[in-house]
């Protein structure tokens with residue numbers, strides 16, 4: 001099938017691109033120089049020119065502090081852009097895959113969120129991503145919205161630079177002690193595993209709608225760091241940061257673990273445990289000596 005990947009040079013988009021090409025699809029990468037998600041005309045022209053059977057949209061304005069500083073631009077990119085994309089897909093009969101976020105929840109549930117839990121976004125980024133979800137589901141029935149969480153991949157996140165695993169390994173090399181918060185919980189997810197799950201869903205023609213797509217299990221950032229250092233053979237001293245030690249300007253959920261309930265219902269959940277994903281990430285690191 002001919003598939004467009006929007007944000008194909010991003011952390012997640014690049015793995016989706018590679019995986020779909022390896023699966024034999026004809027993939028058209030649309031990077032920021034070829035499509036502007038804040039511009040309806042640009043979206044329409046780029047999709048018309050590529051004329052795909054399916055679109056995967058990974059693009060977003062997702063630097064949380066920048067979204068807070070410029071909510072209008074965040075809304076254009078994360079909400080109105082996906083709305084325009086869904087409208088074009090509806091007109092052309094194109095199936096739409098769209099990447100969303102665990103941040104749509106406030107974290108108060110303290111047990112894994114399923115797709116039927118009510119979102120309660122805490123910040124501008126999360127509000128605009130949730131609005132994007134609503135616009136897509138209102139505009140075009142043939143869509144899958146995939147909420148992902150705590151992602152890391154071999155290509156650095158373009159909006160934030162690097163990823164948590166690489167940051168931990170760099171700090172371990174530079175310092176005697178690394179301090180990490182132990183009161184925020186997530187399911188860290190290797191982007192290659194999300195890409196493989198997308199491939200599976202496309203091949204199986206997964207039912208349209210909303211999906212949680214995260215690695216199995218959960219951990220705090222501290223536990224994630226401990227596993228990174230253990231697998232990498234680092235002897236750096238790891239300590240729990242004191243509450244409030246790292247000042248954060250923007251509210252984030254303290255607990256954003258998702259359950260892949262809809263994938264499980266359809267017997268399509270291929271997401272491995274987060275420790276398994278981390279092990280494969282470290283074994284396949286391009287910079288590994």
Ligand SMILES: NC(=O)c1ccc[n+]([C@@H]2O[C@H](COP(=O)([O-])OP(=O)(O)OC[C@H]3O[C@@H](n4cnc5c(N)ncnc54)[C@H](OP(=O)(O)O)[C@@H]3O)[C@@H](O)[C@H]2O)c1
Nearest residue numbers: 007010011012032036037058059060062101151157158159
């Ligand atoms: N990173 C996380 O931990 C995380 C967690 C949950 C959900 N997500 C979601 O996962 C998705 C992918 O994240 P990622 O880490 O792969 O991001 P990334 O590495 O920053 O890549 C984002 C891609 O989108 C493009 N882009 C940004 N603004 C655009 C615009 N206005 N028009 C067109 N293209 C634009 C970027 O191009 P340029 O860099 O050239 O602008 C880049 O190709 C996003 O939808 C994000 O909301 C991420």
